[in-house]
Structures are given as structure tokens and as C-alpha cells.
Amino acid sequence: MSGTTATTAIDRSDKPGHIGVILLVAGLxxxxxxxxxxxxxxxxxxLILGLLALLSVVGVFGxxxxxxxxxxxxxRAARNDLTKVIVDGAEDGVVVTEGENRIVYAxxxxxxxxxxxxxxxxxxxxxxxxxxxxxxxxIYRLATAARENRRLIEEVRLEPALDGRNxxxxxxxxxxxxxxxxRPATLWSVSDxxxxxxxxxxxxxxxxxxxxxLDHAPAGFVSIDAxxxxxxxxxxxxxxLDFDLARFGSGGLHLDDIATPNAAALIQAIRGLPGDVxxxxxxxxxxxxxxxxxxxxxxxxxAFGSDGRAGPSRTLVLNRTSGEAGSDGRSxxxxxxxxxxxxxxxxxxxxxxxxxxxxxxxxxxxxxxxGPQPAAIQDLVTPSxxxxxxxxxxxxxxxxxxxxxxxxxxxxxxxxxxxxxxxxAATEDGDGERAIVYALETTDERKLKDNMDQAxxxxxxxxxxxxxxxDFNNVLQVIINASEFLLASHRxxxxxxxxxxxIKQNAxxxxxxxxxxxxxxxxxxxRPQVLELGxxxxxLSLMLKRVVAxxxxxxxxxxxxxxxxxxxLGQLEQVIVNxxxxxxxxMPDGGKLTVRTRNVAAADAAGFGxxxxxxxxxxxxEVEDTGTGISPEHLDKIFEPFFTTKEVGKGTGLxxxxxxxxxxxxxxxxxxxSAVGRGTTFRIFxxxxxxxxxxxxxxxAAKEAPKKLAADHTGAGVILLVxxxxxxxxxxxxxLVSRGYTVHEAASGVEALDIFMKHDGxxxxxxxxxxxxxxxxxxxxxxxxxxxxxxxxxxVSGYAEEAFRKNLPEGEDFQFLPKPFTMKQxxxxxxxxxx
Numbered sequence: 001m002s003g004t005t006a007t008t009a010i011d012r013s014d015k016p017g018h019i020g021v022i023l024l025v026a027g028l029x030x031x032x033x034x035x036x037x038x039x040x041x042x043x044x045x046x047l048i049l050g051l052l053a054l055l056s057v058v059g060v061f062g063x064x065x066x067x068x069x070x071x072x073x074x075x076r077a078a079r080n081d082l083t084k085v086i087v088d089g090a091e092d093g094v095v096v097t098e099g100e101n102r103i104v105y106a107x108x109x110x111x112x113x114x115x116x117x118x119x120x121x122x123x124x125x126x127x128x129x130x131x132x133x134x135x136x137x138x139i140y141r142l143a144t145a146a147r148e149n150r151r152l153i154e155e156v157r158l159e160p161a162l163d164g165r166n167x168x169x170x171x172x173x174x175x176x177x178x179x180x181x182x183r184p185a186t187l188w189s190v191s192d193x194x195x196x197x198x199x200x201x202x203x204x205x206x207x208x209x210x211x212x213x214l215d216h217a218p219a220g221f222v223s224i225d226a227x228x229x230x231x232x233x234x235x236x237x238x239x240x241l242d243f244d245l246a247r248f249g250s251g252g253l254h255l256d257d258i259a260t261p262n263a264a265a266l267i268q269a270i271r272g273l274p275g276d277v278x279x280x281x282x283x284x285x286x287x288x289x290x291x292x293x294x295x296x297x298x299x300x301x302x303a304f305g306s307d308g309r310a311g312p313s314r315t316l317v318l319n320r321t322s323g324e325a326g327s328d329g330r331s332x333x334x335x336x337x338x339x340x341x342x343x344x345x346x347x348x349x350x351x352x353x354x355x356x357x358x359x360x361x362x363x364x365x366x367x368x369x370x371g372p373q374p375a376a377i378q379d380l381v382t383p384s385x386x387x388x389x390x391x392x393x394x395x396x397x398x399x400x401x402x403x404x405x406x407x408x409x410x411x412x413x414x415x416x417x418x419x420x421x422x423x424x425a426a427t428e429d430g431d432g433e434r435a436i437v438y439a440l441e442t443t444d445e446r447k448l449k450d451n452m453d454q455a456x457x458x459x460x461x462x463x464x465x466x467x468x469x470x471d472f473n474n475v476l477q478v479i480i481n482a483s484e485f486l487l488a489s490h491r492x493x494x495x496x497x498x499x500x501x502x503i504k505q506n507a508x509x510x511x512x513x514x515x516x517x518x519x520x521x522x523x524x525x526x527r528p529q530v531l532e533l534g535x536x537x538x539x540l541s542l543m544l545k546r547v548v549a550x551x552x553x554x555x556x557x558x559x560x561x562x563x564x565x566x567x568x569l570g571q572l573e574q575v576i577v578n579x580x581x582x583x584x585x586x587m588p589d590g591g592k593l594t595v596r597t598r599n600v601a602a603a604d605a606a607g608f609g610x611x612x613x614x615x616x617x618x619x620x621x622e623v624e625d626t627g628t629g630i631s632p633e634h635l636d637k638i639f640e641p642f643f644t645t646k647e648v649g650k651g652t653g654l655x656x657x658x659x660x661x662x663x664x665x666x667x668x669x670x671x672x673x674s675a676v677g678r679g680t681t682f683r684i685f686x687x688x689x690x691x692x693x694x695x696x697x698x699x700x701a702a703k704e705a706p707k708k709l710a711a712d713h714t715g716a717g718v719i720l721l722v723x724x725x726x727x728x729x730x731x732x733x734x735x736l737v738s739r740g741y742t743v744h745e746a747a748s749g750v751e752a753l754d755i756f757m758k759h760d761g762x763x764x765x766x767x768x769x770x771x772x773x774x775x776x777x778x779x780x781x782x783x784x785x786x787x788x789x790x791x792x793x794x795x796v797s798g799y800a801e802e803a804f805r806k807n808l809p810e811g812e813d814f815q816f817l818p819k820p821f822t823m824k825q826x827x828x829x830x831x832x833x834x835x
Contacts, residue, residue, distance in 0.1 A: 010106045010119045096178060097124055104185065113162055113190055127171065131158055145188045149177040161194065170197040219315030221298070226310040228255035228268060237317050242289040260285045260293060262343055262362030267313075269365035269373050272304040282319070284362070285343070295320040307552035324383040345577035347417075347439035350424070351377050353396055358433055367409060367439060368416060374410070377437055381407040381417075388419065395423040395435035406442065415443040447611065448590045472510070473798035473819040474725045479507040481731035484823050489664045511820050528566045528666070530689055533597050533619050534558045536569070540576055544595070547580050551590035559598030561650045565619050566689040571662045579623040579658055579682050586627025587678065597620040600685065608683070613669050624681040630674040638672060659684075715831055717764035718742045721778065722752040723796075724772045733768070735823045736830065749775025753783055761788040765834050778808050794833050796821070 030571050055464070087094055093110030098105055106116075116122040129139050138154040145152035153174050160168025174189040214221055220237030224230055230253040238245050241258055255264050263284035272278045280302045285293035299316040341348065347364035349357050355376045367380060374380045381388055385404050394402050405419040420438040483504035490497045539554055546555055557801040576595070581740060583593045600608075600618045630638060639660040657680075663670045667687050674680035723729035733743045744759075746752035748774055756763055766784060770777040777795050783792045794815040808814075815833040818824065 001465075009108050010103070010111070011084075019751060027415070086573050091191075093188075095122075095125065095188045095190075096185050097188070098185045101126060109151055110190060113192065117163070117335040123174075125190065128162070128190075129156055129158065129171070129173070138173070143186075146175045146829070147525075151176045162192075167709050168194070169240045170194045172501060185573075220319070222258075222315045222317060223312045224255055224267065224315065225312045226265070230258065231312050232257075240288075240294060240317075240319060241286060243708065246628065258286055265362045265365045267298070267300060270300065270302055270310070271373050272302065272308075272310070274304055274308045276304045278302050278304070283341075332371060338444065345440075347437075347441070349433050349437045349439075351392075351431040351437055352432060353434045357390055357694065364439065367415075367441065368411070373395070380439075382412060382460070390419050391419075391434065398423050398425075409441075416446050417441045417443075423649055428728075440605065441470045452654075474728050476507050476511050477820040478727040478731060480511070480820050480822065481728075481735065482503060483507065485731070485734070507820075514649065530564050530566050530569050530691065531569060531572065532562060533565055533621060533686070534562050536572060537576070537595065537597065540573060543577065544580050544593075547577060548584045552587050553590075553592045553593045555592060557594065557596045559596070561599070562597055563599055563617065563619050563688040565666075565686040566693070567666045567668075567686060568662070572666075575659045575662050575684070576621070576623070578656070582622060582656065583625035583627060586625055586629070586667050591626040591679075594624045595620070596620075596624070599688075605685075606672075610669070610671055613685060616669075618685040619688060621684040621686065623684075626679040629678055629680055630672070631676055635672065635674060640669075707817055714740050715832055715834065716740050718743075718744070718759070718762065719830065720744050720746065720752055720755060720763045720766045720768075722746045722749065722766065722768035722772070722777070724748060724769060732826065733828055739827050742832070747784075748772055749777070749780040752780060756784060756787065759793070763788075763791065765794065765830060767794045767796065767830065770795050781808065781814065792833050794829055 018110055059835035088107050090109055092105045093113040094105075095103060095110045096105040102123055106114075106122055111122065114123050114128050115411050126139055126143055129135055135156045135158065138156050142152055142154055151174070153172065155170060155172050158171065160167045161167060162171070163169070170193045171261055172193045174191075176187050178185040179537055202482060215235040217234065217236055220240060221232070221234040222230060222237055222328040223232040233243070233245065233253065235245065239694050243253065243258070255267065259267065263282075263286060266282055266412075269350055270278055270280055279299065279800075282298040282300055283295065284298060286296050288294055294433060297318040297320055299318075301314045303311045305311055307323045307810050344361065345363055346362065347367055349364045351357055354363070355518055357374060366393045368374060377392070378388065391402050391405055393404055400423060402421045407417055407419055407423075407566075409415040411418055422436045422438070424433050424435055483500050486500045487497070487504065490500060537556055537558065541554075544556075545554055580593060580595075587593075600620045602615045602617050605615045605618065638656050640657060660670055663684055663686075669685045671683045671685075672680065719736055719744050721729060721733050721736065723732065723745075724747055729745055729747070733745050736743050745756050745765075749768070752766070752768065753775070756766075768777045768780055774779060775783075777797070779797075781793050784793070796817045796819055798819040804810075817829045821829075
């Protein structure tokens with residue numbers, strides 16, 4: 001540093017002694033002695049002699065003290081200690097100030113920086129660094145920190161530099177407070193960091209040149225982190241993909257933005273051990289901004305940290321498009337094959353004789369959606385797949401007739417696949433590819449098959465339950481009708497009257513069980529009407545509170561502006577009550593039952609994760625309890641009739657089957673989620689009802705129509721009664737005859753057709769069963785319509801009307817009466833049909 005040899009350190013930190021002080025004291029003493037000499041009295045003589053003696057003693061003591069170094073006339077000896085020597089020779093300029101910038105110390109480096117020749121020419125830091133506004137602001141911050149006894153470092157840029165160069169000078173200034181002998185002072189340190197900054201600027205320029213070279217290299221370059229975020233994309237690749245690099249300022253790009261799904265799967269499938277550096281060569285398709293694929297070859301390098309997590313990749317991208325820079329015209333066939341290989345939906349991999357995976361395509365990497373990629377084909381499936389090992393052995397032996405394998409993929413999501421193995425001719429050394437494994441994921445197909453099996457099982461059980469219910473209905477019809485005739489002929493005071501009433505009441509209880517079976521088989525007759533689910537729940541609230549008892553709290557939460565639904569009111573109420581009863585039984589020690597309703601738009605239906613639920617508008621009814629829950633092995637059977645986990649005598653097992661049947665027959669869906677010890681939630685999705693113009697008009701007409709008078713159950717006319725059950729036919733005929741009708745009985749459709757022809761079609765009404773031998777009811781109706789199109793018909797059946805209406809021509813007019821029915825219901829239906 002220039003000028004440092006012409007200066008020496010300035011130190012005013014100590015107060016130096018001076019010989020003039022001693023001379024002054026001695027002069028005062030001599031003057032006092034002379035003055036006393038002019039006093040001519042006796043007592044002045046001793047004073048003069050005393051002063052002279054004192055002066056002699058002081059002089060002798062001073063000479064001896066100066067000789068031994070006790071008294072010095074320069075600064076304190078401490079200033080020449082080791083610390084001062086180090087600071088004096090320091091490379092950084094050091095200056096100490098007291099008060100208002102009074103300099104008490106400055107080392108040689110600071111004097112050289114300040115260009116000072118002596119003590120009178122030195123300037124404090126606040127006056128040394130002046131210039132631009134940013135320099136003044138930095139000095140002001142340093143001075144403020146000094147006054148507040150704080151440490152602070154600032155860097156300032158001066159142009160020209162302090163040494164007079166035309167270039168720019170950079171200086172690092174530090175400030176801190178110093179306490180010495182209870183006198184506060186401020187320590188300033190100034191370092192010339194211009195060479196360091198010049199080296200940084202040179203390195204930055206070199207880096208800019210390197211980035212510029214990399215950006216415009218004839219090959220693409222991209223860096224992708226473990227989360228798929230693109231941290232760097234050079235200009236060449238950006239141009240190929242038609243992406244604007246300015247997008248990085250607003251969040252950048254993701255791997256899915258620049259790569260096809262197959263390419264992204266391959267890139268993210270690379271796994272390694274902690275500390276590994278993996279390099280893979282991948283022939284894949286990237287994706288331009290407009291979605292057009294770009295065939296490329298990736299030299300993809302990934303380093304893995306000590307925790308096994310992949311770091312940002314270093315990926316070289318070669319354009320494989322024919323005619324583009326970097327493409328190889330001789331490898332067009334190879335490019336086409338790579339695109340086909342990675343784009344096929346079938347997973348393909350090659351394995352060696354031990355089953356280790358050597359190469360695989362993108363579809364194969366997606367077989368393992370989570371966790372590391374398998375190193376061997378055995379790791380792809382569950383350990384129980386012993387058939388795979390046998391198939392591998394057959395492939396090693398060169399057999400080509402290996403049967404496909406249905407395996408369960410490793411993992412907790414229960415996914416499955418079908419594997420096909422094809423042998424490959426062995427090389428001379430026996431190593432390398434020995435078999436090709438083709439795999440098709442069959443998870444969706446297996447779930448569909450399971451659902452179809454379950455649906456077939458439920459359908460078969462439903463048909464069985466419906467058949468039993470149909471036959472049982474005929475038995476109940478006889479019991480109910482016979483009890484009504486007996487009650488009509490007995491007075492209440494008769495001793496047998498209570499017994500007859502007991503028979504009738506138990507018959508009705510049996511009929512209720514039959515309705516539950518029909519509800520499960522979806523063969524019961526529903527009378528749907530437009531309902532507001534919120535109103536239904538409000539009317540049921542009091543009943544539900546009585547059902548759940550005192551230990552269980554009931555919380556009903558109604559959604560706002562619920563859409564209307566179309567359902568049978570009584571059956572829907574039965575569904576809610578049955579679910580509440582089941583929830584109560586699941587909480588023997590008390591708990592909470594929550595019933596919620598809300599609208600579910602078509603866009604939100606998929607969010608529930610039920611594959612069987614189509615995307616449509618629904619009104620959702622949720623019944624949630626905090627009970628014991630349902631074990632997984634029982635969850636698939638809860639809707640089967642007669643299945644129950646309750647103790648013997650505590651339930652019939654028909655409650656949930658009836659819920660299932662009613663909801664399905666209404667066009668809705670019911671699902672159950674349960675966990676042992678946490679409770680159960682039933683979700684019922686009822687389709688939103690959108691009223692048609694005809695329904696709106698009919699509703700308006702019904703409101704304006706006058707009230708009907710009480711119907712007359714007596715009548716006259718000729719009725720053809722067709723019923724294959726003799727007891728049912730006899731009682732029904734007896735009922736109608738008692739009301740004034742003329743009845744002709746037939747045991748089958750063929751017999752009924754003969755009777756109809758004998759009377760030349762002069763039959764006012766035909767009352768026929770639906771299910772009969774030889775000729776069923778719908779077939780009979782068709783024959784009668786050919787002979788007399790105006791024939792009126794009433795069908796009676798234990799099945800639902802919808803079960804046989806589909807077998808009739810469109811628009812066919814008839815009345816329907818479900819079994820079992822009472823005498824009053826029969827005569828009312830006949831009266832209405834005859835007009």
C-alpha cells in the first residue's frame with residue numbers, strides 16, 4: 001500500500017509528562033524564599049531555611065527518580081506493549097475516536113488509507129468517506145450504531161478510490177464501542193476489499209459466460225428435483241418445447257408440464273441407495289407447450305443423499321426428431337421402437353435367470369405407484385405367489401406354453417395384475433436377458449368382477465326371498481281373509497273373538513316380514529311421491545328420540561335448500577327407523593347418533609370414492625353412530641337377508657336387507673363405512689327429482705279438485721276371478737259375492753279364457769293373479785284384449801307392479817292390488833276399476 005513507509009502511528013491516548021512542570025514548581029519555591037528574604041523580622045529566617053531545604057530534597061528526589069526510570073517525560077510504557085505493536089502493524093486501518101470525532105489513535109494502515117502525513121492531517125472516518133448518497137447513508141448507519149454502543153459492518157463503493165486510482169474502490173467498515181479508564185471511545189476498522197470484489201466480479205463474469213454457453217449449447221439441459229419441480233431449463237430445450245423462460249419467475253415448470261405421463265413415470269422411477277449416483281439413458285417423449293410430443297434421449301444423472309432422497313438431476317437432452325440438430329438419422333427405427341415401447345399400455349420388462357429386472361418400460365414402472373422400484377420380478381408381487389417362481393423356472397428351461405399368472409401386487413392397496421412370461425434364448429455365457437415379462441393391471445377388472453359376483457349373489461338370494469314371499473303371501477291371504485270372515489260373524493263378547501283377533505294381528509306381523517323380504521328382492525309395490533327429505537326427518541324426530549332411548553344422544557343436522565326426491569314415504573321412513581334401531585343396538589353403553597342431510601352435486605359424487613356411484617345430483621342421507629362398529633369380515637354381508645351379528649332372538653337379519661332393497665328400488669345407492677371401536681356411517685344417495693311439466697300440471701289440478709265423497713263398497717256386475725290357489729280364490733269370491741257381484745271362478749289362465757268365450761266376452765271385470773301355471777296374467781290380458789279391447793282388468797300379486805309391467809305392451813291400462821289385502825281393499829279396487 002503506497003505511503004505507508006512515510007507515516008508512523010499517532011497515539012494521543014495517554015497524557016505525557018513535561019520537565020517544565022518541575023521547573024515551575026522549583027521557581028515558585030525560589031521566589032518564595034527571595035520574598036521572605038526581604039522581610040527583616042526574626043521569624044522569617046526559619047521559613048527561608050525550611051523552603052531551601054525542601055527545594056533541595058525535591059530536586060535530589062527527582063534526579064534519583066529520573067535516573068531509575070520512576071519518572072518519565074513521554075507516554076506510558078504500556079503503549080509499547082505487544083497489543084499496540086500488533087495493531088500498529090495491522091493491514092486494516094484502525095482509528096479510535098473520543099467525543100465529537102476527536103482522534104486519539106490511528107495506526108499506519110489508516111494513515112495510508114487517509115493519505116495523512118502527520119497528526120494534523122488525519123481525518124476521521126465520517127469525513128474520509130463522502131460521495132454518493134448510498135455512501136453517506138452507510139456512514140450514517142455506522143455512526144448511529146457507534147452512538148448506541150452497537151457493532152455494525154457496512155461495505156461502501158467509492159469512485160474514485162481513496163488512493164487516487166481512477167477505478168472503483170470497495171471498503172468494508174466496522175464500528176464498535178471501546179471502554180478504557182471510564183472514558184468511552186469508538187473503534188473504527190477500515191479494510192480495502194477491492195481485490196476481493198474484483199475476483200468475485202471476474203468469477204461472476206466467467207459464470208455468466210458458462211451459463212450462456214450452456215443455454216445455447218446444441219443440446220438441451222434440464223434439472224429436476226425429487227418432487228418433480230424443474231429448477232433449471234436451458235434456452236435450447238426451452239426453444240424445442242416452446243416454453244418461455246420468464247415463467248420461472250412466477251413459479252416455474254413441473255415435470256408434468258414438459259414430459260408425457262410415460263416419460264414422467266420413467267424419470268421419477270429411478271431409485272438408489274444413500275450416496276449413490278445413478279445415470280440412466282432413457283428414450284422418451286417430452287411434451288411441447290401445445291401438447292405435441294418431442295422424441296428425445298435423456299442422459300439422466302441423479303445423486304442420492306445420505307437419507308436416500310434424490311437430489312436435483314443433471315439431465316442432458318438430445319433431440320431425436322429427424323432433421324433436428326442432435327438427431328441421428330441412422331437411429332430413426334430405434335426412436336420409433338422406443339416410442340412404441342414406452343407408450344404401450346402393457347407393462348414390459350426383461351429379467352435375467354435370477355429374476356432381476358434389467359430393462360422396463362413406463363407402464364411397468366407404474367405397477368409400483370409408491371415406494372422404490374422392485375429390483376427383481378419377485379419383489380413385484382406378494383410373497384405368496386409361488387406360481388411365479390415356477391413360471392420363471394419354466395421360462396429358464398425354454399418352455400413357451402407358460403400359462404398367464406394372476407397375482408396380487410405388493411403393497412397395501414390390494415392391486416392385482418396378470419403376468420405373461422416369454423423365454424429368451426440364452427447367451428453363450430448364460431447371463432443377460434432370459435425372459436420377457438408382460439403385465440396387465442387387472443385391479444379394476446377384479447373389482448368389477450367382485451361387484452358382479454356380489455350383485456349376482458344378492459340377485460340369487462333376492463329371487464329366493466321373493467319366491468318364498470310370493471308363496472307365503474298366498475298363505476297369509478287365506479289367514480287374513482278367513483279371520484275377517486270369522487270376526488264378522490262373532491261379537492266382541494264371544495270367547496273366541498280375542499283368539500281370532502290374535503290370529504289376524506299375527507298374520508299382519510307376518511305380512512310385514514314378507515314385505516321386508518320383498519323389499520330386499522325389490523319386488524314390493526312402492527307408491528312413490530315427491531318428498532322433501534327435510535320434512536320427512538322433521539316429522540320423524542320425535543319417533544327417533546323414543547327409538548334411541550335415553551343413553552343415546554340424537555343430533556339431526558339438516559342441509560339447506562334440499563332438492564326434492566321421489567320415494568315411497570312409508571318405506572323411506574322405515575329405512576330411517578331401521579338404521580336408527582341398528583345404531584342404538586350398536587351403542588349399549590350410550591353414545592351419539594347423528595343424522596345429516598345435504599345436497600351432493602354431480603361434480604362432487606366422485607369424491608366419495610364409490611366406483612358404483614354414477615356422477616349425478618343426489619340428496620345424501622347420512623346416519624352415523626359412535627358404536628362398536630362392524631368387523632371387515634362381516635361388512636360385505638350386512639345387506640344379506642337373515643344375516644345378523646346380534647344374539648339369538650335379538651334380530652331377524654332383515655332390517656338392513658330391507659334398507660338395501662328399498663333404496664335400490666327407489667333408484668338410489670347405499671354404502672356403509674365402519675371401523676371396529678369407532679362407529680359406523682351409512683350413506684344413502686337418493687336421486688334428485690326434477691318434476692316434469694305433466695307432474696306440475698297434475699299437482700296443480702289435484703289442489704283445485706273438490707273432495708270426494710265416501711265410496712259405496714256395494715255394487716253389481718259380472719266378475720271373472722282367476723286364481724290358482726283354491727283357498728285364496730274361494731275366499732275372494734266369497735268377499736265379492738257378499739258385496740253384490742256375480743263371480744265366475746277360474747283356476748288358470750286357460751280356464752279363464754274358456755269362461756270368457758262361453759259368455760261371449762260379456763264380463764265386466766277380470767280379477768287375475770299374475771303368476772299362474774300354463775298361462776300367466778300378462779299373457780291372459782293379451783288374449784282378452786284380442787277378443788274384447790275394452791275388457792277391464794285388475795291384477796293381484798305378491799310381487800311389485802314393476803316386476804311384470806315390463807312384459808306388457810306400452811300404455812296397457814289395468815289396476816293393481818298387492819297381496820296380501822283386506823276385504824275392504826279388494827272391494828274398493830273392484831269398485832274403482834268398474835267405474
